[in-house]
Amino acid sequence: MFALVAMGLSLIYGIMDVVNFAHGEFLMIAMYASFFMWTYLGFDPLLSSPIIALCMFGFGVLIYRWLGRYLVGATLIPQVFATFGLMVFMQAGANFLWKADTRTLPENLSSGLFQFGGLFFNVAELVAAGGALATALLMFWFINRTETGLALQATAEDQQAARLLGIDTDRMFAIAWGLSAATVGIGGVLLSTYYVINPLVGVKWVLPAFVAVAIGGFGSVLGAFYGGIIIGLIQVGGGFFTSANYKTLFAYGLFLLIVLVRPHGLMGRK
Amino acid sequence: MSDLLAINELSKNFGGVCASDRVNFTVDKGEIVGLIGPNGAGKTTVFNLISGFVRPDGGRVTFDDKDVTGLRPDQISRLGIARTFQILKPFPHMTVEENVMVGALVRHPHPAVARELAGHCIELVGLEHKRDALGGELSTGQRKRLEMARAMATEPRLLLLDEITGGVDQPSIPGLMKLVGSLRDEGVTLLIIEHNMRVVMELVDRVIFLNLGAKLTEGPPREVAANPDVRRLYLGSGHA
Amino acid sequence: MNPASGEIRRVEGVPWWIVVGGLGALIAYPLAFTMPFHQHIVIMALLYGTLGTAWNILGGYTGQVSIGHGVYYGIGAYTAAYFYVNFGLSPWVSWPLALMIAFVAAFVIGLPTFRLRGHYFVLASVFIAEAAYIIISNWEMVGGAIGLEYPIHRAESPLDALWHLQFHKSKLPYYYGILTLFVASVFVSWRIRFRPLGYFLKAVSEEQDAARSLGVDIARYKMVALLISVLFTTLCGIFYAQYVMYVEPVSTMSLIISLEIAFIAIFGGIKTLWGPVLGAFIIIPVTELLRANFSGHIALDQSALAEGGIGAWVDYYMAGGGGNVDLLVYGLLIIIIARFQPNGVIGFFHRFD
Numbered sequence: 001m002f003a004l005v006a007m008g009l010s011l012i013y014g015i016m017d018v019v020n021f022a023h024g025e026f027l028m029i030a031m032y033a034s035f036f037m038w039t040y041l042g043f044d045p046l047l048s049s050p051i052i053a054l055c056m057f058g059f060g061v062l063i064y065r066w067l068g069r070y071l072v073g074a075t076l077i078p079q080v081f082a083t084f085g086l087m088v089f090m091q092a093g094a095n096f097l098w099k100a101d102t103r104t105l106p107e108n109l110s111s112g113l114f115q116f117g118g119l120f121f122n123v124a125e126l127v128a129a130g131g132a133l134a135t136a137l138l139m140f141w142f143i144n145r146t147e148t149g150l151a152l153q154a155t156a157e158d159q160q161a162a163r164l165l166g167i168d169t170d171r172m173f174a175i176a177w178g179l180s181a182a183t184v185g186i187g188g189v190l191l192s193t194y195y196v197i198n199p200l201v202g203v204k205w206v207l208p209a210f211v212a213v214a215i216g217g218f219g220s221v222l223g224a225f226y227g228g229i230i231i232g233l234i235q236v237g238g239g240f241f242t243s244a245n246y247k248t249l250f251a252y253g254l255f256l257l258i259v260l261v262r263p264h265g266l267m268g269r270k
Numbered sequence: 271m272s273d274l275l276a277i278n279e280l281s282k283n284f285g286g287v288c289a290s291d292r293v294n295f296t297v298d299k300g301e302i303v304g305l306i307g308p309n310g311a312g313k314t315t316v317f318n319l320i321s322g323f324v325r326p327d328g329g330r331v332t333f334d335d336k337d338v339t340g341l342r343p344d345q346i347s348r349l350g351i352a353r354t355f356q357i358l359k360p361f362p363h364m365t366v367e368e369n370v371m372v373g374a375l376v377r378h379p380h381p382a383v384a385r386e387l388a389g390h391c392i393e394l395v396g397l398e399h400k401r402d403a404l405g406g407e408l409s410t411g412q413r414k415r416l417e418m419a420r421a422m423a424t425e426p427r428l429l430l431l432d433e434i435t436g437g438v439d440q441p442s443i444p445g446l447m448k449l450v451g452s453l454r455d456e457g458v459t460l461l462i463i464e465h466n467m468r469v470v471m472e473l474v475d476r477v478i479f480l481n482l483g484a485k486l487t488e489g490p491p492r493e494v495a496a497n498p499d500v501r502r503l504y505l506g507s508g509h510a
Numbered sequence: 511m512n513p514a515s516g517e518i519r520r521v522e523g524v525p526w527w528i529v530v531g532g533l534g535a536l537i538a539y540p541l542a543f544t545m546p547f548h549q550h551i552v553i554m555a556l557l558y559g560t561l562g563t564a565w566n567i568l569g570g571y572t573g574q575v576s577i578g579h580g581v582y583y584g585i586g587a588y589t590a591a592y593f594y595v596n597f598g599l600s601p602w603v604s605w606p607l608a609l610m611i612a613f614v615a616a617f618v619i620g621l622p623t624f625r626l627r628g629h630y631f632v633l634a635s636v637f638i639a640e641a642a643y644i645i646i647s648n649w650e651m652v653g654g655a656i657g658l659e660y661p662i663h664r665a666e667s668p669l670d671a672l673w674h675l676q677f678h679k680s681k682l683p684y685y686y687g688i689l690t691l692f693v694a695s696v697f698v699s700w701r702i703r704f705r706p707l708g709y710f711l712k713a714v715s716e717e718q719d720a721a722r723s724l725g726v727d728i729a730r731y732k733m734v735a736l737l738i739s740v741l742f743t744t745l746c747g748i749f750y751a752q753y754v755m756y757v758e759p760v761s762t763m764s765l766i767i768s769l770e771i772a773f774i775a776i777f778g779g780i781k782t783l784w785g786p787v788l789g790a791f792i793i794i795p796v797t798e799l800l801r802a803n804f805s806g807h808i809a810l811d812q813s814a815l816a817e818g819g820i821g822a823w824v825d826y827y828m829a830g831g832g833g834n835v836d837l838l839v840y841g842l843l844i845i846i847i848a849r850f851q852p853n854g855v856i857g858f859f860h861r862f863d
Contacts, residue, residue: 019629019632019633066849067845067849070849071848074852075852076575076628076629076632077575077776077780077848077852078848078849078852079848080575080577080629080632081772081773081776081844081847081848082844082845082848082849084577084769084844085773085840085841085842085843085844085845085847085848086841086845087841088766088769088837088840088841088844089837089838089840089841089842089844089845090841091834091837091841092834092835092836092837092838092840092841093838093841095834095837096834096835096838203765207636207637207640210633210637211637214633248640248644249641249644249645252637252638252640252641253641255633255634255637256622256623256634256637256638259626259630259633259634260622260623260625260626321723323719323722323723342722342727343719343722343723344721344722344723344724344725344726344727344728345727347722347723347724347725348725352723352724353723355719355720355723359717359719359720360717360720361712361713361716361717361720361721362716362717363712363716364709364712364713364716368709368712371709372709372710372712372713372721372724372726373724373725375706375709375710376706376724376725376726377725379706381704381705381706381709384706420720420724421723421724423724424724424725
């Protein structure tokens with residue numbers, strides 16, 4: 001799960017050099033979307049995930065057109081604060097519209113427990129893990145095998161050179177935002193099948209995802225994927241040894257350690 | 271010894287590439303020494319090693335009989351080694367006067383004193399008419415002068431100048447050369463990186479020729495220019 | 511930054527008589543407007559004006575964009591509250607302790623993170639702030655997530671009230687207390703620019719390598735800027751604790767607080783003396799009014815809704831819906847400023863310079 005969130009984050013950073021602090025809020029609205037699709041339309045999350053992914057893609061592009069575009073090459077402060085502003089706005093907006101109440105998805109296709117060799121697994125978590133893996137694979141395929149994906153990589157490498165090659169970088173940026181939002185959108189839908197939904201859920205997931213990105217090296221999508229898995233394990237492991245309240249501290253500590261010792265991430269390129 | 275600066279077996283590796291390979295040389299008080307060589311010869315690396323921006327892997331830098339190897343850039347500056355940058359780094363939103371005052375204030379914490387010293391340095395480089403212009407508004411040639419004024423304001427005994435004529439239009443070059451001469455008259459010893467051979471011939475007392483991070487030869491400019499290896503590496507490659 | 515020979519006619523672009531007049535107005539204000547809420551708004555504006563000015567010294571002048579100032583604010587608030595609640599110790603006694611803790615924290619945080627540049631520094635400050643928040647919310651000694659509530663002290667004399675820094679219904683002492691702090695912070699922020707420190711900080715914010723080559727010990731001056739910034743931030747935290755008499759994690763140490771502090775300066779315009787002041791006096795009244803008038807939390811009228819009346823929704827949202835209208839506007843303002851006027855509101859006045 002972290003892997004999916006982290007990949008989207010890394011995508012925007014790698015291509016545009018912009019850290020999207022509102023990324024977690026993208027996750028949150030996808031979770032709400034999944035919730036409402038279920039309560040009002042009766043769509044199971046598994047069914048609604050492609051629809052939501054598509055909508056999120058559009059949403060990402062929209063945000064880019066209106067906001068992200070102006071941040072390319074801007075100085076640090078407008079960059080950081082535009083997305084922070086977006087974060088606060090979306091969080092407060094969710095609070096305003098849907099209150100701070102925590103919601104959970106009622107019974108759905110992925111509910112239930114699954115027994116294997118004496119161990120119980122939550123089916124929803126297994127489905128989510130499978131879905132995340134599938135999305136990640138799809139993403140790699142897209143980036144490494146399609147023409148658009150390769151153009152994206154070229155843009156990430158060197159914007160000016162890409163422009164000289166006739167690549168429409170503005171369009172690439174829009175696609176990057178769209179893809180980033182779509183991946184996190186799928187992440188949100190999958191998460192909604194077993195995790196609580198409230199306006200603050202985004203921060204809770206995205207901060208550790210930043211750590212994953214740092215582990216993988218800023219801008220490396222594959223690195224972010226591995227980083228996400230490592231963070232997931234650390235969270236579980238950390239929660240095992242101390243109280244659940246402190247488990248995120250491990251992740252934060254790890255982030256500080258990494259940026260101080262290896263500023264380009266464990267697997268990052270210079 | 272009257273060596274102001276002595277470089278001993280100075281070495282630096284960047285990811286397996288030898289940017290600086292056991293370089294040895296000295297600079298005497300009052301001299302103007304030229305550091306030349308083809309692109310990628312490691313000239314700027316030597317500057318970075320002396321001024322503390324890069325830590326050497328091996329070797330020693332001695333300044334005024336003090337070992338300064340591995341000190342921070344600001345410590346080295348306060349000991350009396352100033353430098354300019356090949357890729358110019360003015361403070362873009364500060365006026366010329368403020369730019370130069372930053373250098374002066376390190377030794378003279380009273381702003382009025384620093385302003386006076388800055389004024390002197392600005393006149394020295396001939397930027398009086400630009401005193402209130404912002405660093406970011408200057409032309410390349412003016413920025414080079416600004417960097418020199420700023421460096422001079424730290425009251426250095428040794429000044430490292432990186433490519434003062436690089437990227438400057440032809441007519442400005444004689445003026446910049448005269449300026450370098452007048453810096454010497456202020457009592458500053460100079461170590462300069464220079465590509466323009468005419469400038470080197472006229473200005474410099476002694477030349478150190480670097481190639482692939484190592485010192486190939488050194489001596490008076492004419493002698494070095496006559497060296498067959500140097501001619502092959504340098505003059506032959508279209509720089510004459 | 512170039513003071514005209516001797517006489518000062520303008521303070522950073524603003525004619526001196528406006529500055530004096532503004533100060534006079536601030537002094538007279540609570541005498542003219544005696545309603546507690548009116549006074550409260552300006553108290554909060556002054557508090558955030560001080561915080562924004564303090565932040566600007568580090569984030570603006572020095573260019574170290576920190577989203578972690580809530581840590582120092584919280585340290586101030588919690589230290590004052592902890593010692594008062596548990597030992598009856600007046601903030602007059604505990605403030606040096608709060609400052610000491612904050613300075614130690616600043617050293618521990620600043621030394622390693624000042625080496626980071628750009629996004630990395632911002633992210634590191636966010637993580638440190640979040641970590642501090644998690645720790646404080648789970649620390650039973652300081653009340654965990656519930657926080658610390660001040661016992662009410664019935665003062666026997668004005669002196670006694672001053673000692674306990676509790677003035678019950680009167681907001682005047684708080685008002686003049688924070689006004690003093692505000693004026694002090696603005697004065698420091700103004701004078702700093704004429705000192706070598708001001709030049710060094712600006713040099714550091716613009717071109718670190720050039721500054722180092724000129725002999726400026728950048729680590730040292732960043733730390734000095736941080737300590738000045740922390741000094742005022744911590745004092746503000748102490749003030750806040752005394753003012754609301756209740757300290758809990760969300761309103762003192764959360765990421766939102768850290769963001770709000772930075773927003774004030776950025777909204778008004780960083781790297782300028784008046785930017786944070788302007789920011790505070792625009793944002794705070796707006797958000798305080800919104801918070802007061804749209805506090806929300808009226809229940810959605812289910813019966814009206816059942817009858818198909820869309821009016822129930824309108825009523826619900828007009829009353830603030832699920833709350834947070836102030837933050838909604840806050841976020842929107844920041845996005846707009848970042849998008850259209852990255853120099854902050856003061857960018858509209860640039861012809862003054």
